[in-house]
Amino acid sequence: MYKYVLKRLLFLIPTIFGVAFIIFLVMNITPGDPARALLGLSAPQADVDTLNHELGYDLPFLQKYFNYLKNMILHQDFGRSYFTKQSVFDEVWPRYVITIKLALIGVLLSALIGIPPGIYTAVKQYSLWDTIPSVIAFFIAAIPAFVFGLLMLFIFSLKLNWLPSFGATTVYHFIMPTLTIAIPPAAQVMRFTKSSMLEAIRQDYVRTARAKGASERTVIWKHALMNALLPVITQVGLSLGTLICGAVVAEKMFSIPGIGSLIIDRILYKDEPILLAGTILISICFTVVMLIVDITYAFIDPRIRAKYTTGRKE
Template sequence: MLKYILKRLVMMIPVLIGVSFVVFTMMYFTPGDPARIILGESAKEHEVEAFRDELGLNDPFLLQYGNYLKNLTLKGDLGTSYSTGKPVTEEIVNRFPTTMLLAAMSILLAALIGIPVGIIAATKQYSVFDNVGTILSLVGVSMPNFWQGLVLIIIFSVMLGWLPASGFYGPLYWILPAITVGTSSAATIMRMTRSSMLEVIRQDYIRTARAKGQSEKKVIMKHALSNALIPVITVVGLSLGILLGGAVLTESVFSIPGLGKLMIDSIKQKNYPMVQGGVLFIAIIFCFINLAVDLLYAFVDPRIKSQYKSMRKTGKRAVKM
């Protein structure tokens, strides 16, 4: 198991180098001059040129990328933000807790609604509950985030005055953004739980459990759910990974100082180091969430656990996730 984790960690390196290269290249070829944006329209041409030299923007592409990679790998340095002059790492570390809090609350909300509703819908297939749930989940998936956020603000902040409309200062401020971000995840999780449960409750081993005289509640909650959870974990993990990258639109609607808003602002300002560092950070988070999900499988499904173990014996990669 430990060897498997190490292997996965080593495999992240080429992935991250690839990500950094793609982002670096994209930023290099986008039109616009960061030196000009920073110095403003009134700056003289030779001042801008000198500043470009200072930033290293006049170096050849490969040299620039090489320097970036050198600083990154040797010093762990992501560079300094053009707009604030602070290290990129510091900027990200400042913003990330907000994004993490929002993501955690949204996914918690989504799982607490999506999984139970999915289970009930599957056990009462084609009932009124199932039909209503399925329709609501379709609405939840297809409703645009920013629109839902605005509607929630109009109802709960403007009309009822119950909850604040913007900022992120305390629990009351968290509710509307968490609902906005969580809705589509809840809908996806519900649909996945439902279809996974429907498949499992037709399996022979569910009939075996019933033939033992086990109660219907235990048959569903113990025998069926433990098998049906595996694809649900995947969906929850992927949703969490995406949310940790920052809910760009929702953060804008509610003026939340999260990672998503930071990225959008940095792209507008041609803040190369900030964008590159941010994307790299999100990629790292995503890789780790993925690894965590794969490890979680092993705890839910003993077959996967023994596959991880057998890889250690044979030294071959038996599972490809």
């Protein structure tokens, strides 16, 4: 098992190299440069060129690429932002933490909100308790994150004055953004859980459990659910990607200083150091989450666990 985890973590390295390459490539191809963005339209070209040179922007892109990797690996130096001149790490890290908090809480919430109704509608299939929640989920899943966010702002900040509309300092500030990120995907989770449960309930081992004299509740919550949750967990983990994008929207809507909005703001300034650090950190987060999902799956499902351990299979 440890060998497997290690192997996966080692894959991070080529991933980072690849991400950095793509960012440098894209920055290289697109028009514009940081000095012009910083100095404004009226500045003479000579000054723009000087500043670009000072920033190190005008080097050939492969050289920039290797320099960046070298600095990152050997000196743990992520450089300075072209825009604010501050240390990239100091700028990026706190914002990264906030976005990760948002996204992870969002993922958890989407699971917490989505799974119980999914189970319930599966158990009560075809009845009203199934139709009504399913229809509601259908609509919610179709609402884009920013509309949802605006809706929440409208109701909770504007009309009811219950929650603050911007910032990221107190717990109250996190309620609406995390719900905005979590609820539309929760609808998906619910539908997926429902279909997974329906399948599980129809399995023979459920019939065996009933034949043992287990109560319906035990049958559902122990036997069916344990098996139904496996694909659901994978799906929830995979949805992290969507949630990180949703986090960007939430950051803009609720003025939360997260890494998504940072990256978007700095693209126009071609602030390469920040963009690199940001995207690399996000890819690392992604990879780690995928790994955790896989490991969790192995934990829960003994058939998968057998594949990862060099175990004895009888």
